[in-house]
Structure formats: structure tokens, C-alpha cells
Amino acid sequence: MSEKITSIDELNTLREKYHEAVKKEDVRILVCAGTGCQASGSLKVWEKMSELAKDTNITVEFATHVKHPHVHKSGCLGFCEQGPLVRIEPLGVLYTKVHPEDCEEIFDVTVKRGEIVNRLLYKNKITGEECYNQDEIPFYKGQTRVVLKTCGTIDPESIDEAISAGEYQALAKALFTMTPDEVIKTVLDSKLRGRGGGGFIAGKKWQQVAGQPEKIRYVVCNGDEGDPGAFMDCSIMEGDPHRMIEGMIIAAYAVGAQEGYIYVRAEYPLAVKRLTLAIQQATERGLLGDNILGSGFSFKLNINRGAGAFVCGEGSALTASIEGKRGMPRVKPPRTVEQGLFAKPTVLNNVETYANVPQIILDGAEWYRSIGTENSPGTKTFALTGAVRNTGLVEVPFGITPRKIIFDIGGGIRDDRKFKAVQIGGPSGGCLTEAQLDEPLDFDSVKKLGVIVGSGGLVVMDENTCMVEVARFFMEFTHRESCGKCVPCREGTLRMLEILERIVAGNGRMEDIDELRSLADLIINTALCGLGKSAPLPVVSTLNSFMDEYIEHIQNKKCPAHVCQKLKQYTIDPEKCRSCSKCARGCPVQAIDGKPKVPYVIDQAKCIKCGACMSACPFKAINVA
Amino acid sequence: MLEQSFYTKADEIMNKYPAQERSLIPIIHEVQETYNYVPLELLPYIAKHIGITETKAYSVASFYERFSFEPKGKYIIRVCDGTACHVRQSLPVLERLRSELGLSDKKHTTDDMLFTVETVSCLGACSLAPALMVNDHVHPAMTPDKATSLIKDLREEAAKS
Numbered sequence: 174m175s176e177k178i179t180s181i182d183e184l185n186t187l188r189e190k191y192h193e194a195v196k197k198e199d200v201r202i203l204v205c206a207g208t209g210c211q212a213s214g215s216l217k218v219w220e221k222m223s224e225l226a227k228d229t230n231i232t233v234e235f236a237t238h239v240k241h242p243h244v245h246k247s248g249c250l251g252f253c254e255q256g257p258l259v260r261i262e263p264l265g266v267l268y269t270k271v272h273p274e275d276c277e278e279i280f281d282v283t284v285k286r287g288e289i290v291n292r293l294l295y296k297n298k299i300t301g302e303e304c305y306n307q308d309e310i311p312f313y314k315g316q317t318r319v320v321l322k323t324c325g326t327i328d329p330e331s332i333d334e335a336i337s338a339g340e341y342q343a344l345a346k347a348l349f350t351m352t353p354d355e356v357i358k359t360v361l362d363s364k365l366r367g368r369g370g371g372g373f374i375a376g377k378k379w380q381q382v383a384g385q386p387e388k389i390r391y392v393v394c395n396g397d398e399g400d401p402g403a404f405m406d407c408s409i410m411e412g413d414p415h416r417m418i419e420g421m422i423i424a425a426y427a428v429g430a431q432e433g434y435i436y437v438r439a440e441y442p443l444a445v446k447r448l449t450l451a452i453q454q455a456t457e458r459g460l461l462g463d464n465i466l467g468s469g470f471s472f473k474l475n476i477n478r479g480a481g482a483f484v485c486g487e488g489s490a491l492t493a494s495i496e497g498k499r500g501m502p503r504v505k506p507p508r509t510v511e512q513g514l515f516a517k518p519t520v521l522n523n524v525e526t527y528a529n530v531p532q533i534i535l536d537g538a539e540w541y542r543s544i545g546t547e548n549s550p551g552t553k554t555f556a557l558t559g560a561v562r563n564t565g566l567v568e569v570p571f572g573i574t575p576r577k578i579i580f581d582i583g584g585g586i587r588d589d590r591k592f593k594a595v596q597i598g599g600p601s602g603g604c605l606t607e608a609q610l611d612e613p614l615d616f617d618s619v620k621k622l623g624v625i626v627g628s629g630g631l632v633v634m635d636e637n638t639c640m641v642e643v644a645r646f647f648m649e650f651t652h653r654e655s656c657g658k659c660v661p662c663r664e665g666t667l668r669m670l671e672i673l674e675r676i677v678a679g680n681g682r683m684e685d686i687d688e689l690r691s692l693a694d695l696i697i698n699t700a701l702c703g704l705g706k707s708a709p710l711p712v713v714s715t716l717n718s719f720m721d722e723y724i725e726h727i728q729n730k731k732c733p734a735h736v737c738q739k740l741k742q743y744t745i746d747p748e749k750c751r752s753c754s755k756c757a758r759g760c761p762v763q764a765i766d767g768k769p770k771v772p773y774v775i776d777q778a779k780c781i782k783c784g785a786c787m788s789a790c791p792f793k794a795i796n797v798a
Numbered sequence: 799m800l801e802q803s804f805y806t807k808a809d810e811i812m813n814k815y816p817a818q819e820r821s822l823i824p825i826i827h828e829v830q831e832t833y834n835y836v837p838l839e840l841l842p843y844i845a846k847h848i849g850i851t852e853t854k855a856y857s858v859a860s861f862y863e864r865f866s867f868e869p870k871g872k873y874i875i876r877v878c879d880g881t882a883c884h885v886r887q888s889l890p891v892l893e894r895l896r897s898e899l900g901l902s903d904k905k906h907t908t909d910d911m912l913f914t915v916e917t918v919s920c921l922g923a924c925s926l927a928p929a930l931m932v933n934d935h936v937h938p939a940m941t942p943d944k945a946t947s948l949i950k951d952l953r954e955e956a957a958k959s
Contacts, residue, residue: 209923401884440920481865556882
């Protein structure tokens with residue numbers, strides 16, 4: 174067990190010591206070990222690299238002194254599309270799509286000789302230029318990294334590295350030079366807004382909890398990132414767990430809480446593992462537990478795993494789940510700040526919100542407000558996915574335009590297809606169209622466009638995406654995840670889903686549009702919780718921007734993007750058909766008929782659009798439209 | 799009635815947690831990790847230990863999607879149908895897995911108890927969509943053909959062990 178740090182001086186000495194140790198690591202090899210790169214096989218790369226470093230036991234003459242290579246696993250570097258990623262310090266070179274076979278070459282060329290393996294560099298898709306380090310890659314150029322500052326540069330499984338990178342300095346500053354009220358004032362002045370979706374001013378929550386007469390208080394972190402298409406919080410928990418934990422301890426000091434809980438999705442096993450380790454290490458070092466850093470302040474932190482319920486992202490459902498109950502929202506007031514977890518005053522923020530706190534304490538509210546826009550200061554992390562070239566994790570200042578994110582950072586649409594929409598805010602959000610791409614992206618501006626920033630999923634859609642089918646997809650999701658407590662959400666989402674299923678199957682009626690709108694109004698106005706209230710938004714947003722697609726489905730029974738299976742029309746090209754009868758034999762409903770030497774024909778009335786004929790035809794004679 | 803070993807194991811798990819309502823979900827998690835499912839007969843036993851009613855324990859265990867009262871296969875394949883995976887064609891992958899294994903949206907587990915196929919809302923691997931997870935391991939950029947060879951590989955792996 175490591176020794177406890179019992180004073181601010183000891184923390185500083187230790188930081189110096191680790192910092193020196195890291196500086197002495199002449200060659201530092203960082204292999205990205207985020208979920209994305211691990212899935213692409215980065216752990217094998219890490220093993221191979223470690224083996225090479227150990228086996229050769231090399232001490233390489235380089236420039237003026239001897240070098241020892243050190244291999245580390247790092248947090249998510251963000252550019253998941255190009256993984257597994259390997260970064261080599263101090264050269265700063267970033268290699269993409271590295272496989273175990275490449276490791277020996279990297280060792281010989283880069284580690285030993287300090288030269289570059291050109292074929293592993295990222296190539297700019299437009300200019301064809303090779304990018305030597307991270308800063309030259311367009312994907313990173315437009316980003317501002319505050320929350321993700323150390324994510325990807327340190328080993329998330331080592332508290333020593335976190336300390337050497339300056340983490341827990343903000344905690345020491347808060348504990349020894351600031352009163353709890355001063356901490357709250359700083360966070361309030363910074364105008365930090367909750368990153369979970371609502372955008373509520375974080376400092377206000379803290380102030381309200383601190384002002385409660387009840388003295389037992391809790392600090393809870395919402396890591397139940399349930400929005401499909403979002404993985405920002407996952408990357409923070411996996412890549413830099415100490416930053417978020419430090420933010421939570423600072424919050425606890427500010428509001429006088431004694432105990433805290435982190436609620437993480439069970440679908441994120443790596444995040445659970447790294448957080449558990451981080452809490453254990455911080456406790457051993459005296460940064461959590463009794464008498465933190467000898468300040469007299471004590472705080473205990475626990476982890477709770479979710480169990481696959483989207484609704485637990487809602488505050489009162491989340492606290493109910495920690496208490497061992499069904500995760501169902503309750504009527505408010507009383508609000509979470511008054512009666513939250515175990516009916517005690519509770520600060521509930523999400524992962525990214527807490528991860529912003531340490532830098533605000535260190536650099537001050539004014540510095541923080543210098544980034545982003547006036548009412549949405551700071552940065553936001555986004556998970557950029559879908560039909561975009563560079564998918565991955567990005568962090569940008571508020572106020573940036575969606576166009577910049579998608580086209581500059583994201584590199585535009587895959588396969589040079591045409592942009593159609595970008596879905597923001599997950600199942601509680603909506604779509605932004607081409608015409609809205611130059612609007613600033615911040616809490617208040619996007620609200621005017623009828624969508625929300627949400628937790629930060631950006632799913633890019635191209636001309637091959639059917640917007641009615643997307644609306645149906647989200648409605649199916651919210652209906653399945655509805656907890657069933659209130660009727661508007663439980664029954665309303667089912668009725669909306671039935672209508673949408675009818676439309677994508679070609680059985681829609683024009684009255685369905687009005688019916689969808691009226692159901693949406695009803696749910697928005699009467700559902701019990703925030704998730705229910707926002708469930709119809711993806712439908713409303715597509716109705717507003719893509720009415721022509723709805724009409725096309727309803728009146729002409731056509732899906733313009735050729736996605737909806739039931740609206741497809743299969744035909745046989747008489748020129749290509751050789752009358753082999755394979756299609757007819759493969760058809761499950763005997764809809765195909767023909768004679769030898771005469772092209773076969775599909776009876777459209779019988780056809781169930783299953784596509785079996787298409788896979789059966791050896792001459793590619795079946796067309797689909 | 800379950801074999802005695804189930805109750806002994808449950809005791810072992812329950813002793814790690816305080817005998818309180820809030821321990822219910824962590825205990826069920828561990829039971830499921832041990833057996834790949836939650837044996838229904840254990841719920842009254844757990845409920846009694848932590849001082850809640852049987853019905854309450856059942857209402858909680860049945861609420862959460864992740865808990866299953868049905869035994870699951872050795873390999874639990876969770877196909878992601880999050881937004882990013884959905885727009886990058888996750889459904890053909892799911893369909894291929896089901897047709898390879900003779901499963902459907904009603905029948906999730908193969909008779910030999912080797913495979914369970916289910917969908918999941920999001921795995922957080924959106925940038926490598928479409929993705930699926932076999933037990934705790936994420937497989938990126940899936941295609942129907944890759945799904946077929948994955949099944950083949952897992953079958954071979956199972957035959958070896």
C-alpha cells in the first residue's frame with residue numbers, strides 16, 4: 174500500500190518527484206486503451222510494445238544521452254476511426270491504425286533512431302499530406318481541450334501519473350486557500366452549466382444544497398450515459414477518472430457532503446474498472462476518505478452500477494436506483510437539491526460537469542468565461558458519429574458552428590455523399606438541417622432551433638438516411654425505455670410508434686400527421702419527467718424539417734432514401750434474366766412466375782419485399798427501388 | 799428448489815454488502831455474473847436477508863433490462879442498435895446472427911446454451927459502428943459476413959475448452 178499524503182507540501186513534493194520521473198522517461202510510448210482502440214486491438218499492440226521494450230532491454234544512444242523506452246496505456250485520444258493509435262513522446266509523433274506487426278518497425282525506426290515510419294502517419298484526405306503529429310491533423314486543429322486535457326497523455330490506471338500531470342492541485346487549493354463559500358462563488362461566477370442535457374447552472378445547485386438545514390448531504394455523479402450515439406462521459410471515466418473524482422471531492426467540500434456515489438452504466442465495464450481502481454488509489458493516498466490531505470475534511474466515494482435502464486439518467490430515477498428501488502422518476506418538488514438521495518440534500522451533476530471543476534478552481538472563473546460564449550462558457554465534448562469521415566470524440570468551445578465540427582474536424586461526409594441532417598441531443602433532441610449549420614452551437618441558440626445540446630451525441634446523416642425511419646427508431650427507443658409510471662409517456666409513445674410504423678410500411682394516412690402532432694403536444698405538456706416530456710421531440714423536429722419525406726411515404730408510398738423495406742419495389746430486369754428459376758424457387762410466397770426462355774416476373778401484389786430473390790439471382794437481374 | 803450450493807454462493811455474495819435495501823441491485827448483479835442469469839428461487843432468500851418483501855425484490859429485479867430470469871448462453875452477444883450503429887446498418891448484422899443460430903426476437907438463446915443474442919441501446923463504441931459485444935469484449939465495424947465468421951470462431955473456441 175502506498176503512503177498517505179497528509180499535507181499540501183507532501184502533495185507538492187510528490188508531484189515534483191513524479192514529474193521528474195516522467196521527464197526522465199526519455200522515450201514514452203502511449204498506446205490508446207479507450208473502448209474504441211481496444212476494440213480495434215490496441216491491447217495486443219501494447220503487449221507487443223511492452224515485450225519489445227523488455228526483451229531488447231535497449232538503452233539507445235540518441236543525440237547526447239541514453240534512452241530507455243517506457244510503454245504506457247493511455248486514455249482515449251479521440252480519433253477512434255483511425256485506431257489503434259500510438260503516440261511517441263518526446264517526438265510527439267502520432268501513428269494510426271497500428272497493428273502488432275508494425276511494432277518492431279516502430280521500435281527500430283522511431284524508438285531507436287528517432288526517425289519516422291511514414292506509412293503509419295495520418296494522411297490528410299484532401300491534400301494528401303502526411304501529418305507528423307496530432308496538431309497537424311485537421312481532426313485536432315479545431316478543438317480546444319480543457320476537460321480532455323490529460324485524457325490520452327497519461328496512464329488512467331496510475332494515480333502517480335495523474336498527480337504528476339497536476340491533478341489534485343485544485344483540490345489542495347480549494348481545501349487550504351478557499352472557504353466552501355468561495356468555492357461555490359467561483360463555480361457560480363464561472364457560469365458552468367450542467368453538461369448532462371438541461372444546462373442548469375451548476376453553482377446554483379451547489380448553493381442551494383449548501384443552504385439546506387439538513388446536515389447530511391450527498392454528492393452524486395450521473396455516469397448513466399444512456400443516449401444512443403453518445404460516449405463522451407465513457408471516455409472521460411475511462412481516460413482520466415481522477416479529474417472527475419477531484420471535481421466531486423471539491424463539490425463535496427463546497428456543500429459539506431460526507432459521502433458520494435458514482436452511478437455508471439453496466440454497459441461500460443472498462444469505465445467501472447478504472448473508476449474502482451482510481452477510487453482505491455486515491456483512498457490509499459489520502460485524497461479520499463478521512464482527513465483528506467490533513468485538512469480535517471472527510472469524504473467517501475462509492476460506485477453503483479446501472480442495470481440497463483435508460484430512465485435512470487433522470488435525476489430522481491437515478492437516486493431511486495442507488496437506493497435499491499425501481500428506477501422510476503417521482504413528482505417534483507421536492508427537488509433533488511432539497512430531498513435527493515436517501516431523502517437528503519443532493520448535488521447531482523454529470524461526469525463532464527465535474528470534470529470541468531478542477532480547472533475552474535485553478536485558473537479562475539474569469540479564465541473560464543473567456544472560452545465559449547457569454548451564456549454558455551467553456552467547452553463541450555461531442556461524440557461525432559454516423560455518416561461522417563472522422564468519427565470520434567471531440568472537444569470544442571461553445572459557439573462553434575455545426576458546419577465546422579462536421580466538415581472541418583469531421584472531414585465531411587463519407588464517400589462524398591450529400592449531407593442531410595445532424596441529430597443532436599439523442600432521443601430528447603432533434604435534427605439540424607443544412608440551412609441551420611451556420612448557427613452557433615450553445616445551450617440557448619440551439620433551443621431556439623427547437624433542439625437541445627443534450628449530453629453531446631452528434632449523429633451525422635446523409636442522403637441514404639430516411640428521416641421518417643429515424644423518427645420511428647427514436648420512438649421505438651423511448652417507448653421501450655419508458656418506465657411506465659405515467660400514462661402520457663407509456664401509452665402516448667406507443668401510439669406515436671404505431672403511427673410511425675404504419676407510415677414506414679406504406680399504410681400511412683394524411684391525418685396521421687395531425688395525430689402525431691397532437692400526441693406530441695400532449696406528451697410534452699403532461700408527461701411526468703424530463704425524458705418523457707422530450708420523447709416526442711425527434712418526431713416534431715423531423716416533421717418540421719422533413720415534411721416532404723413524410724408526404725412521400727404516405728401519398729406516393731415511396732421512401733426517397735430507399736431505406737424502408739416495405740416500400741421497396743423489386744423488379745426483374747428482362748435483359749439480364751436467363752430464366753433459371755432460382756428466384757422463383759427462393760421466393761417464400763410464390764410471387765415469381767415464368768417459363769423457360771421468357772424473363773421471369775414478380776407479382777407486386779404478392780411480393781412481401783423480403784429480398785430473397787435478390788440474393789438468389791446469380792445474374793444480378795433483380796433491381797430494387 | 800435449487801441445490802444447496804446456490805444458497806451457499808448467495809451467502810458469500812450477500813456477506814460483502816450491508817444487509818440493507820440499497821444492496822439489492824449490487825447483489826443481483828453479482829448473482830447474475832456468477833450464473834449468467836438470476837435464479838428466481840434466490841430472490842426470496844436475498845429479500846429476507848436484506849429485510850425487504852419478496853414482491854419488492856421481484857419488482858426491482860424485473861424492472862431492469864440487464865437482469866434475466868432465463869439462463870443465458872456461454873457467449874452473450876449484444877448487438878448495438880444505438881443511433882450511430884443503426885444508421886450504419888446494424889440490423890443486417892443482427893439478422894445474420896439470428897439466422898445463423900436459428901434465433902429470433904422471441905428466442906434469444908440456442909438450445910445448446912452456447913449463444914445468446916440480444917440488442918443493446920448503446921455500447922459507447924459509436925465511432926466504430928456498427929459494433930457488438932461478446933461478453934465484455936467489443937467487436938468493431940461489423941458486417942453480416944464478419945458476424946458469420948465470429949460465430950465460427952466462437953464455436954471453435956468453445957470446442958477447444
